[in-house]
Amino acid sequence: MRAYIAARLVTAVLVILGVSVVSFFLTFLTGDPAEIMLPPGATAVQIAKFRAEWGFDDPLAIQYWRFLRRAVHGDFGVSLRHGQSSLPLIAARLPATLQLTVTAMLLAIVLAVPLGVLAATHRGGKIDLIAMGVALLGQSVPNFWLAIMMILLFAVSWGVLPTSGRGGFAHVVMPAAAIAINLMALLTRLVRTTMIEVLAEDYVRTARGKGLREVFVHTRHALPNALIPLVTVVGLQFGYILGGAVVIETIFTWPGVGLFTIQAILNRDYPVVQASVFILATAVVLINLAVDLLYVWLDPRIRVA
Amino acid sequence: MTRHAAVRALGLTAAALGLAVGASAVAPAAAAPTGEVKIGLAAEPNTFDPHLTVGRNSQIFIVNVYDGLTARDAQGNLVPALAESWKRLNPTTWQFTLRKGVKFHNGDDFNADSVKFTLDRATNPETKATIGSELSTIARTEIVDPFTVNVVTKAPDFLLPVRLGELFGLMLSPKHTNAVGKEAIATRPNGTGPFKLVTWAKNERLVLEANEHYWRGAPKVKTITVRPILEDAARIAALQTGEVDLISPIPHVRIEELKRNSKLVIKTIPAPRIFHVTIDVRKPPFDNVKVRQALNHAVDVNAILKSLYFGYGTRLATVVDKGALGYDPSVRPYPFDPNKAKALLAEAGFPNGFETELDSFTGSIADHNKPAEAIVGYLQKAGVKVKQNVFEFSAFGPRRVANQTAPLFIYSIGNSYLEPSWVIRWLTQGGLGMHYKNARLDEMLTRIEATDDRNRRAQQYGDVQKLIKDEAPFIFLFQADSVFGMSNRIDYTPRPDETQWLYTLGLKG
Numbered sequence: 001m002r003a004y005i006a007a008r009l010v011t012a013v014l015v016i017l018g019v020s021v022v023s024f025f026l027t028f029l030t031g032d033p034a035e036i037m038l039p040p041g042a043t044a045v046q047i048a049k050f051r052a053e054w055g056f057d058d059p060l061a062i063q064y065w066r067f068l069r070r071a072v073h074g075d076f077g078v079s080l081r082h083g084q085s086s087l088p089l090i091a092a093r094l095p096a097t098l099q100l101t102v103t104a105m106l107l108a109i110v111l112a113v114p115l116g117v118l119a120a121t122h123r124g125g126k127i128d129l130i131a132m133g134v135a136l137l138g139q140s141v142p143n144f145w146l147a148i149m150m151i152l153l154f155a156v157s158w159g160v161l162p163t164s165g166r167g168g169f170a171h172v173v174m175p176a177a178a179i180a181i182n183l184m185a186l187l188t189r190l191v192r193t194t195m196i197e198v199l200a201e202d203y204v205r206t207a208r209g210k211g212l213r214e215v216f217v218h219t220r221h222a223l224p225n226a227l228i229p230l231v232t233v234v235g236l237q238f239g240y241i242l243g244g245a246v247v248i249e250t251i252f253t254w255p256g257v258g259l260f261t262i263q264a265i266l267n268r269d270y271p272v273v274q275a276s277v278f279i280l281a282t283a284v285v286l287i288n289l290a291v292d293l294l295y296v297w298l299d300p301r302i303r304v305a
Numbered sequence: 306m307t308r309h310a311a312v313r314a315l316g317l318t319a320a321a322l323g324l325a326v327g328a329s330a331v332a333p334a335a336a337a338p339t340g341e342v343k344i345g346l347a348a349e350p351n352t353f354d355p356h357l358t359v360g361r362n363s364q365i366f367i368v369n370v371y372d373g374l375t376a377r378d379a380q381g382n383l384v385p386a387l388a389e390s391w392k393r394l395n396p397t398t399w400q401f402t403l404r405k406g407v408k409f410h411n412g413d414d415f416n417a418d419s420v421k422f423t424l425d426r427a428t429n430p431e432t433k434a435t436i437g438s439e440l441s442t443i444a445r446t447e448i449v450d451p452f453t454v455n456v457v458t459k460a461p462d463f464l465l466p467v468r469l470g471e472l473f474g475l476m477l478s479p480k481h482t483n484a485v486g487k488e489a490i491a492t493r494p495n496g497t498g499p500f501k502l503v504t505w506a507k508n509e510r511l512v513l514e515a516n517e518h519y520w521r522g523a524p525k526v527k528t529i530t531v532r533p534i535l536e537d538a539a540r541i542a543a544l545q546t547g548e549v550d551l552i553s554p555i556p557h558v559r560i561e562e563l564k565r566n567s568k569l570v571i572k573t574i575p576a577p578r579i580f581h582v583t584i585d586v587r588k589p590p591f592d593n594v595k596v597r598q599a600l601n602h603a604v605d606v607n608a609i610l611k612s613l614y615f616g617y618g619t620r621l622a623t624v625v626d627k628g629a630l631g632y633d634p635s636v637r638p639y640p641f642d643p644n645k646a647k648a649l650l651a652e653a654g655f656p657n658g659f660e661t662e663l664d665s666f667t668g669s670i671a672d673h674n675k676p677a678e679a680i681v682g683y684l685q686k687a688g689v690k691v692k693q694n695v696f697e698f699s700a701f702g703p704r705r706v707a708n709q710t711a712p713l714f715i716y717s718i719g720n721s722y723l724e725p726s727w728v729i730r731w732l733t734q735g736g737l738g739m740h741y742k743n744a745r746l747d748e749m750l751t752r753i754e755a756t757d758d759r760n761r762r763a764q765q766y767g768d769v770q771k772l773i774k775d776e777a778p779f780i781f782l783f784q785a786d787s788v789f790g791m792s793n794r795i796d797y798t799p800r801p802d803e804t805q806w807l808y809t810l811g812l813k814g
Contacts, residue, residue, distance in 0.1 A: 035702025042438040255508035
């Protein structure tokens with residue numbers, strides 16, 4: 001088990017390194033910060049001076065080497081725009097993003113599990129039809145559109161929720177719902193399918209044979225087993241949720257990593273982009289590792305040699 | 306203070322005043338700042354270090370915490386601020402007489418030391434000032450006495466008093482700046498301005514509090530909370546629900562709908578951003594002035610303003626904006642006349658038009674791509690087959706800097722100096738994608754720049770505009786209006802130079 005975790009950690013480091021290479025070269029391919037950083041009156045000489053001062057006139061390979069050498073010490077450089085160390089800037093925004101994404105995940109699970117179970121136990125019936133309809137809608141609705149519609153309805157027309165920004169619990173409802181909707185739809189279908197499979201298993205028949213009430217058969221025997229694949233999918237979906245958070249954080253001006261990163265990309269603030277990519281990639285890799293370990297623990301049939 | 310508490314406090318103050326003045330018809334305004342106003346803006350400053358600001362959005366906001374040596378009034382005229390007066394001693398020396406008794410927020414005195422320290426810091430290469438280009442004419446700053454400084458420039462610089470105003474001359478306290486260090490000054494400014502920065506959580510909120518000892522007199526509002534709200538729809542929603550009292554910008558398409566809301570006031574003002582298409586006059590057929598004039602006749606700019614900006618814009622005859630010094634309304638724009646365009650092209654030897662390319666981009670401070678699409682459409686109709694290349698702004702920038710643009714590219718320049726010569730010099734710099742040069746124009750500008758008297762400068766700009774119009778080195782386009790939305794409980798007048806000057810902001814009633 002220890003060897004397994006060690007191997008996975010080595011892979012994780014390689015993945016993060018790979019992500020950093022790709023993101024480094026991609027951001028440089030698309031533009032130069034000089035034009036954005038300097039006022040319009042800047043002359044060619046002043047632009048060249050700026051590029052030299054920040055080392056943007058060096059070959060890319062050298063710039064990457066310089067970046068890597070510092071990065072191993074946790075130093076991603078000073079943000080061009082904010083004039084502060086980029087890693088702490090990103091780290092300070094992590095709690096907001098975690099609050100949003102975790103709320104979204106919980107919301108998706110809390111809605112998806114009962115809906116999926118009901119659909120499975122009433123397979124082919126009206127409830128199944130409604131649940132699958134909801135799932136289909138949830139998967140096909142673009143989240144940015146939904147976000148704006150929610151603002152118009154819940155904030156402007158009904159005045160029950162704040163329009164944007166971060167504050168109390170009320171502030172997180174709409175952005176979390178906008179992120180949750182696609183995951184909720186996916187999970188509902190998943191729970192329904194696995195539940196249907198599990199309900200056909202022998203131990204379920206045994207439980208019924210014992211004369212247990214149907215509610216207990218579903219909740220005590222079938223559901224725990226049906227939820228195991230859910231753990232994997234939720235873990236794998238975490239990356240997508242972070243991706244969704246980028247869009248939703250921008251719409252709601254939610255002060256998280258996603259919003260900060262988008263602004264950094266638009267401003268060609270390379271140190272911040274790099275720090276953010278590093279943190280997000282690390283988060284995704286670690287969560288996937290945690291999910292795999294959790295899976296081993298949840299399903300005794302799987303054992304790591 | 307919550308809004309409720311603020312309104313209540315305001316009511317109590319008004320009631321108290323009412324009692325005090327008894328039967329007097331008009332209650333005098335309370336002298337002490339009161340209440341809170343919440344503002345939703347699309348962008349927040351990147352820093353409060355005036356030498357490291359990036360973009361106009363930063364510069365137009367941090368003036369609320371600082372002062373320059375000069376300032377602008379509501380009409381955009383240059384007025385005294387930390388300098389009471391200034392004069393040019395000789396072509397390269399400007400003398401500023403400083404205001405006495407001004408204190409920084411922390412109590413430090415403002416004097417000639419502050420000016421020298423600030424300008425030395427701005428021009429010191431170690432500062433890596435982003436705004437360095439705007440102060441690059443400064444050679445040195447000399448203290449004459451505690452309230453007089455001479456700023457010596459490398460070459461005559463008639464714009465220096467403007468530069469050293471709200472644009473790039475915000476004054477720092479030497480003691481505080483040295484004490485907190487370069488990184489901390491970004492979030493812990495200490496200016497002489499009307500407001501103090503209380504808290505700033507980036508991407509979240511920024512709180513300003515009135516400087517009750519401000520030398521112009523205390524501002525009217527005690528607390529101003531600024532929330533960045535990036536998404537247009539969310540920003541408008543925040544105004545509609547009363548979460549904020551003032552927002553900017555507002556997409557032009559939403560103006561009419563919001564004007565129908567009786568709780569809101571929508572104000573528009575021409576922004577000094579001059580849209581134009583740069584023509585590479587070095588490359589045939591654009592070296593022929595008839596071709597350039599034909600392009601100007603071919604594009605229906607009024608129709609573009611009507612359909613894309615819903616009429617909230619101003620057609621420009623040249624690259625001089627309406628709010629600039631010496632704008633000459635007698636220089637009329639090229640009328641939209643496709644037949645004239647075709648005739649001119651035929652005269653120039655292109656009866657069947659020709660093929661060319663036009664660069665546009667997305668992701669800059671304003672939308673350049675939609676007007677570019679419309680322009681391309683009009684040029685096609687006149688027989689000029691245009692291939693449009695769309696870039697991301699940060700990818701287009703390096704192409705322009707390296708002179709690798711297409712023969713035509715759309716661009717806009719913000720005339721933050723409100724001075725035509727600054728814009729025209731930039732547009733005719735002979736590099737960075739702009740290749741038009743004209744000796745007579747240079748001569749006219751040099752003469753204007755040697756004139757310190759504004760009114761005499763203004764008179765001379767008429768001829769400049771006539772010459773540029775006839776030469777047509779650009780397809781002249783328009784300036785769009787800036788749009789501000791506010792609740793009817795506040796009073797705010799947007800300024801013509803885009804500065805978000807909150808000193809004059811007040812609560813009604």
